[in-house]
Amino acid sequence: MASFVTPALFPWLIAAFLVGYAVRTYYSYQKLSHFKGPPVAAVSSFWLAWQAVNARMPVAQKEALRRYGSPARIGPSLLVTDDPELLRHMSAPRSKWTRAAWYDGMKLDPRVNNIFSERDERRHAEMRSKMIGAYSGKEVETLESDIDENLQRLLTLIKQEYNGKPLDMALLASYFTLDVLSQIAFGDAFGFVQANEDLYDFNKLANEKFSIIELIVNHDFPRKLIQSQLMQKLMAPKGTDKFGQGRITGIAQKAVAERYRPNAKIKRDMLGHFIAKGLSQTQSEAESQLQIIAGSDSTAGALRITMMMLVGNPVAYGRLVADVDQAIVDGKISYPIVRYSEALEIEFLTACIWEGIRLYPPLFGLQSKLAPPEGETVNGVYYPPGTQVAFCCEGVGRRRDIFGEDADLYRPDRWLHPDPKLLRNFDWALADPVKGAISIAHGIWVQEKMMLVAWPRRI
Template structure:
């Protein structure tokens, strides 16, 4: 005991004499051990960029490049369908892994990635909710509104917005003989069209995007400015946690979006709140239902606050993804003369034969095989969602793509990479609608099985599929 006491006294004496040196050495060894453990022990069997296993900076740099989809594609192409892109982050293009992780009765949980999608730091919406019981309850309550079952004039509303948009183009975007050439930005105009369509479906009226052909309330500008920031928060999720914590401080809370704001996200929240208050007023309750998504949400039990958040996120998520898809599809059609000519011929033949009315009905458009092939191919070449949407492996771990993955690992979905699957043949990067019409039935089923994953799978499959398809087709 005397020897042990002597050694202990010497150790304490040394620490007192050289506290900074000893502390530095200890920190150095702890950091070295952490780095070595990450490199040679945790996820050591999953290949990836050599330095991504040490830090999330690889992910941050990839997003900052503004070319993250292609970088993710190249990463999986180089390292395989399951690759390591962070200390505790993997990315997959394996369609079977997609289905296993997203299955209806999955043991995987949504990762902290989803916290970055909250409009309110203290209240999740359907897209950002990580607790399965509440997510499933919201999904069940909102499904009839999203798929149009509770919207009596679902297609009529879309047609009216479309006709208004075409009329605007004819008046302001068409150059007639003898007149100066008019410049018309079709890409931005499509955003105005889709945003008003979503508004009409959500709460029964447009917000004037088509009529004024301007970015009302700086809605689109805010969306384009905030999304890159949200992407960074999805990597360093500690920021979202910090915001949630400090937002309880009164003066800090004032910098968050508020219904009293004049523009941006806050203004859209304010508009949704005004419409909901009006809809729940005694005067409105005595009138016939509006037959829109808001009425459906309230009828199926969403609270006032839940309806407010869900309406706002529907406008943001629905307008951005749908407009992106439409613009991508049109770009590929217009830049391929042969494809453009064949599609025009199919439509002209349908009009001549009387099988296509003006405006075209959804059921009529679905019977145009080449148009449907163009839509499929456009979504495959340029999917509207490239975010990783990370899930967390269950505590007991799992086996994916032949690798055992321990519990608590974040796995992101590389959707653009998935849609270049070998089943689409070596020219998968080429926009070729014919591949959907000239393929033998068995292979076509395999292609469709992969393509189905564009809208998700299982209990998180996109509720707005019909809305998106109707907008793209019409």
């Protein structure tokens, strides 16, 4: 059979492809041409990919916002903002903006969406209503006692193994949060602190793959490729793996299966809440993975940030120690582990945590929202259909018009009797994306406050 494509047609086909590509690129460029940003970002995703590969995404977003203004264009159809008012508008209950395709990359279990990856607003609201009690910690009766138990293990480890010796507190913070969240999730800690080692090379592999994961999640083609059935079979972490995320997944699946057996013991932990609310076994497995994999990184990040900032600021550290010592003298702190309600009374502790999180928010990714099909004008700025707007939390926390000219400095005092507008803007900007995604904010606060009171007393 004669071929319909002769060699003479190849140049015309190539020319047609190039013309089509040029027209599409020009149209894409024009759609958001009224927004400024890195020039290459207007016509390709190269800028975004380069920042991900070099682990500069939060810093690069902040630099773009300061140079080009907010919102800044960082992709052909992608903007980034640090404007609390725009962020509030996009996430309002009756907003026409929806979750963009970035959230598809947060689907950790190929069988079902979790509360973070679910993009359908109606289904997400239904899931949230069922799970909010567990993720906020309000319906988990053992929350504080689980943290107490694991914090005591950590303090014992430090006393026995690192008395007068250097230690990697960043790694121990990760061990601690992994143990706490696993115990909160399904009743048993993984045992990272007790073993005092990176079990299953979980942290090692996660750190090595982080840039690649961010690159995949931020771009449609690699994300769809990795999430295809073929690639899921070949490359996705599996419960039978001996290392990394797959090993954690396997432990979660086994723990969930035990609790879904007939006549299984009823517990008032996170998994017990899911079961009581009628979640399927598959859905509970997906949520348990999310709690461990996403929640542990956020919580450990918050702990590391606050400790690093305090160590580098002798004045703030000295004041925190003095306030803790005074609370001890006044009989306001329990021994050996402080109660969360007692930690709440140490005002400067809260200020130290807020200030650390303001400078280095423990949040991951673009968390972009998609403009309505008809487009929308917000505060006099038109966002065409198909526009995605990403969230730069670090940019919000360092806005000089909100926090002053010293916005890049660690100064906890700014949170002592702050301007109500300042607190409203940052409280929303930090807390709402977390609550809307996995609602671990309460768990972060409980762990941070209790650990940071114990830290000056023991270390």
